[in-house]
Amino acid sequence: MALGVFLSRCGGRIESALDIQAALAGVAGRASVVRVLDDFFDAGVAEGISRDIEEHRLDAVVLAGHSEEHFAKSLSASHLRDAIVAAGVNANRVAAANILEQCALAHPDDVAGATAKARAIIDVAATRAEMAEAVEGEMIRPRSSVLILGVTAEAVVAAQRLLRLGYSVVLADREDGSKRAGRAFEMHATTSYVLDHPQARVIDSARLQDGDGYLGDFRIVLESADGLETYRVGGILLARPDHTEWVSELRQHFRVDVDDAGFARSLDPAMHPAETVDPGIMVMPLRRSDAQQVDKVAAADAAAMALVLKLSHDTVVHYRDTSAVDTALCGGCATCVRTCAFGACSISDDGFSDVDIRRCVGCGKCVVSCPVGARDIVSSPHDYLLGAVRDLARAKVEGDKVIGFLCGGCGYPAADSAASTVAGRGVGYPSSFLPLRIPCGGRLDALYVLEAFKVGFEGVCVYRCREGHCHNLVGNLDMDRRVNLLRTVLRSRNIDDARLRIIDISPFEGEHFIHTLEEVYSTIGGLANGKGGPL
Amino acid sequence: MSKPTLATVSLGGCEGCHVSLLDAHEGLLDLLEAADLVHSPFSGDEEIPAHVDVVMVEGAITTEEDLRRLHAARASATTLVAVGSCAVLGGIGGLRNLSPVAEVKARAFGDHVTKSERLPRLRRLVQPLSDFVEIDISVPGCAPETGLIVDALVAAVSGNEFSFGVRNLCDECHREKRALLEHSSEFVSDDVLALMELDEIDPKRCFLEQGLICMGPMTREGCGAKCTAANVPCRGCMGPSRLDYEQGAKTIDALAAVLPAGGIMYMDDLIGTGYRFSMPVSVFPGALDHEGGDDD
Numbered sequence: 001m002a003l004g005v006f007l008s009r010c011g012g013r014i015e016s017a018l019d020i021q022a023a024l025a026g027v028a029g030r031a032s033v034v035r036v037l038d039d040f041f042d043a044g045v046a047e048g049i050s051r052d053i054e055e056h057r058l059d060a061v062v063l064a065g066h067s068e069e070h071f072a073k074s075l076s077a078s079h080l081r082d083a084i085v086a087a088g089v090n091a092n093r094v095a096a097a098n099i100l101e102q103c104a105l106a107h108p109d110d111v112a113g114a115t116a117k118a119r120a121i122i123d124v125a126a127t128r129a130e131m132a133e134a135v136e137g138e139m140i141r142p143r144s145s146v147l148i149l150g151v152t153a154e155a156v157v158a159a160q161r162l163l164r165l166g167y168s169v170v171l172a173d174r175e176d177g178s179k180r181a182g183r184a185f186e187m188h189a190t191t192s193y194v195l196d197h198p199q200a201r202v203i204d205s206a207r208l209q210d211g212d213g214y215l216g217d218f219r220i221v222l223e224s225a226d227g228l229e230t231y232r233v234g235g236i237l238l239a240r241p242d243h244t245e246w247v248s249e250l251r252q253h254f255r256v257d258v259d260d261a262g263f264a265r266s267l268d269p270a271m272h273p274a275e276t277v278d279p280g281i282m283v284m285p286l287r288r289s290d291a292q293q294v295d296k297v298a299a300a301d302a303a304a305m306a307l308v309l310k311l312s313h314d315t316v317v318h319y320r321d322t323s324a325v326d327t328a329l330c331g332g333c334a335t336c337v338r339t340c341a342f343g344a345c346s347i348s349d350d351g352f353s354d355v356d357i358r359r360c361v362g363c364g365k366c367v368v369s370c371p372v373g374a375r376d377i378v379s380s381p382h383d384y385l386l387g388a389v390r391d392l393a394r395a396k397v398e399g400d401k402v403i404g405f406l407c408g409g410c411g412y413p414a415a416d417s418a419a420s421t422v423a424g425r426g427v428g429y430p431s432s433f434l435p436l437r438i439p440c441g442g443r444l445d446a447l448y449v450l451e452a453f454k455v456g457f458e459g460v461c462v463y464r465c466r467e468g469h470c471h472n473l474v475g476n477l478d479m480d481r482r483v484n485l486l487r488t489v490l491r492s493r494n495i496d497d498a499r500l501r502i503i504d505i506s507p508f509e510g511e512h513f514i515h516t517l518e519e520v521y522s523t524i525g526g527l528a529n530g531k532g533g534p535l
Numbered sequence: 536m537s538k539p540t541l542a543t544v545s546l547g548g549c550e551g552c553h554v555s556l557l558d559a560h561e562g563l564l565d566l567l568e569a570a571d572l573v574h575s576p577f578s579g580d581e582e583i584p585a586h587v588d589v590v591m592v593e594g595a596i597t598t599e600e601d602l603r604r605l606h607a608a609r610a611s612a613t614t615l616v617a618v619g620s621c622a623v624l625g626g627i628g629g630l631r632n633l634s635p636v637a638e639v640k641a642r643a644f645g646d647h648v649t650k651s652e653r654l655p656r657l658r659r660l661v662q663p664l665s666d667f668v669e670i671d672i673s674v675p676g677c678a679p680e681t682g683l684i685v686d687a688l689v690a691a692v693s694g695n696e697f698s699f700g701v702r703n704l705c706d707e708c709h710r711e712k713r714a715l716l717e718h719s720s721e722f723v724s725d726d727v728l729a730l731m732e733l734d735e736i737d738p739k740r741c742f743l744e745q746g747l748i749c750m751g752p753m754t755r756e757g758c759g760a761k762c763t764a765a766n767v768p769c770r771g772c773m774g775p776s777r778l779d780y781e782q783g784a785k786t787i788d789a790l791a792a793v794l795p796a797g798g799i800m801y802m803d804d805l806i807g808t809g810y811r812f813s814m815p816v817s818v819f820p821g822a823l824d825h826e827g828g829d830d831d
């Protein structure tokens with residue numbers, strides 16, 4: 001396995017806060033190429049990395065710099081990833097080592113600590129890049145049809161744009177025709193263009209009954225006065241992100257983030273107002289009560305544009321970050337069937353678990369619930385997570401070591417946003433806090449917690465989504481139940497269960513992140529018994 | 536050519552595994568046809584002969600004397616067969632690892648009993664054989680199914696490989712699942728019950744769906760699901776199907792997904808339920824910060 005490690009100075013923000021050479025020292029021995037670049041997103045950098053990949057026949061790449069989450073959001077970052085994949089590295093073997101938010105920005109007053117932590121994070125990312133299985137992307141010819149949920153003024157504007165570009169559109173509304181017409185009447189000409197268009201269909205009094213699939217190819221079942229009907233669309237536009245019934249129906253089948261009011265939320269209100277965690281689902285930004293017509297049109301344009309950007313290609317690639325079943329181990333106990341919130345697991349006729357890859361979102365809850373380890377998900381394999389716990393424990397940082405299992409939905413972005421809170425107050429949090437990203441709180445295996453104590457962590461905290469906000473519906477609550485039972489196990493071994501903390505957080509709550517971390521440190525600092533370490 | 540030799544040794548166990556072997560009745564004749572039994576707990580001789588082809592060891596390492604005898608067995612054996620969950624996983628006695636040795640002794644013998652000089656020193660932890668020596672064949676179970684022991688010993692004396700299934704017990708359990716096969720966000724049962732709380736237990740339906748804790752999902756197959764066939768939930772005596780997956784932790788991970796975790800029975804003895812036979816092979820094989828073995 002030939003590994004390439006590329007470290008971005010992130011425009012100078014990295015080198016002022018840590019010793020780059022020392023941070024790379026651990027990985028230098030195992031990498032074929034190690035390069036330090038000024039910034040990943042400078043012109044020509046992607047081409048340079050691609051050349052290295054081809055020249056050195058790299059199989060795995062670590063991008064040390066920005067957060068993993070950044071790569072899911074930013075257009076420039078996805079351009080970089082696409083270039084790396086095009087140069088021949090499997091998409092699942094590109095790993096981000098977040099040394100910007102988690103080290104450089106988090107510990108401005110602790111160069112040694114930030115460096116040691118960065119070194120551990122880079123090592124862990126290298127392991128992840130090397131050991132993750134190659135995933136075959138599925139080539140999808142995107143369907144040129146779009147489902148719009150909620151017939152609002154914005155919805156008809158977006159529909160008009162899509163119809164003009166040759167897409168067919170299904171507009172579904174909760175209400176019957178009389179009320180809907182009133183709402184969309186504001187833009188009379190547009191409304192009649194859309195409603196009379198041969199490529200448009202309007203479904204009144206609709207409910208979303210079922211759905212599966214992904215960007216380019218969704219299957220949606222709507223229930224209305226006409227009964228159940230199935231639609232195949234390439235993308236979904238949620239015109240009423242504040243309509244909690246639509247939102248909760250969508251959430252039964254797809255990943256949709258919600259805010260405190262239960263409204264659908266975009267990835268980033270400032271930079272990516274339409275995109276959601278699911279690349280095939282867009283939201284119209286929330287309409288303010290004083291919104292002018294021009295605001296509504298702009299919002300509709302933005303959402304339609306975001307979707308067209310994705311659907312206008314000949315093919316889109318879908319990487320199946322799904323759960324795989326090892327039938328040599330599966331005994332058909334069906335625990336996974338009950339655990340999967342998306343109905344993606346079933347027991348097939350041969351008695352083994354079967355995964356419906358159109359429904360699986362790769363949350364990993366079934367991996368945890370499978371009592372024999374017959375399952376794994378490709379992006380966060382069990383062996384990697386367990387190994388990462390051990391690797392992080394070896395970081396040479398000062399003070400009580402605490403491992404943070406950070407759910408990718410909330411905990412990890414919250415830790416990222418803590419970076420700006422640190423900048424505001426000028427003092428970092430302890431660099432002996434070592435983060436490990438997990439796809440969902442529900443992916444927290446009891447074994448990882450036990451292992452963390454065994455390898456010497458003084459504390460374990462789990463940052464997970466607030467109730468009702470979990471990407472995976474109930475991954476957070478499943479974890480709570482497990483962790484509360486696990487406390488009994490810890491106490492039985494004389495490990496004070498106050499060393500294990502679950503913390504609820506939302507993605508943008510950097511301040512809360514730091515505050516709770518301080519609490520964690522003061523709690524474990526006062527505990528006498530139950531220090532980890534081998535027996 | 537003379538027949539291969541066989542010896543059986545009993546360490547820290549209850550000799551139930553030997554009884555399971557005796558249960559083979561005529562089957563024993565086949566075994567004795569294939570090998571000469573040169574030493575056993577019933578044979579009188581204290582020490583194992585210097586060279587034996589196959590040695591079956593029952594029981595865990597609980598005292599210094601167990602350890603000495605294990606090393607002697609290993610030194611004399613060409614093939615060492617660990618039989619029973621005590622030998623393979625530490626077994627049910629491993630639950631004592633959670634308490635300091637002094638407390639264990641006080642519970643067992645009372646506070647005012649002095650120990651004879653001749654009794655071996657109790658070790659702090661009960662441990663499986665594999666913590667000390669290399670094992671050639673492992674047969675877990677408490678006690679293991681007679682057929683499994685005989686098959687393993689016959690294979691060993693004939694110099695053959697021996698292996699059996701690694702899936703979970705549900706694979707061989709005949710009970711029918713209905714609720715578990717359906718996607719739903721509800722638990723498969725509203726409650727968690729003790730056996731005696733039910734007037735009647737449906738003999739055909741999966742225990743979990745009836746609200747009874749069954750360790751089948753967390754337990755390795757191989758026993759033929761004899762308990763569940765006898766209308767008794769599995770207690771997990773075969774141990775986990777992969778040793779790197781601890782049975783107790785997985786009990787939590789798996790059962791909390793299907794049963795209401797607040798179930799009283801389960802909460803009452805979570806540890807005894809999940810780790811009944813396998814505490815000594817868990818991530819923390821005992822409690823931390825306890826003193827050493829006795830006489831320390």
Ligand code: SF4
Nearest residue numbers: 340360361363364366
């Ligand atoms: S990874 Fe999540 S969505 Fe996929 S099968 Fe498992 S539990 Fe279901």
Ligand code: SF4
Nearest residue numbers: 330331333334336370
């Ligand atoms: S939980 Fe594991 S063993 Fe049970 S059916 Fe699912 S994959 Fe198979």
Ligand code: SF4
Nearest residue numbers: 548549551619621677
């Ligand atoms: S495994 Fe069970 S039957 Fe065998 S010695 Fe141990 S306690 Fe007795």
Ligand code: SF4
Nearest residue numbers: 705708741742749751
């Ligand atoms: S009764 Fe127990 S062993 Fe049988 S299928 Fe149900 S859980 Fe599995």
Ligand code: SF4
Nearest residue numbers: 758762769770771772
């Ligand atoms: S059913 Fe369970 S408890 Fe009974 S013998 Fe088999 S493994 Fe042991």
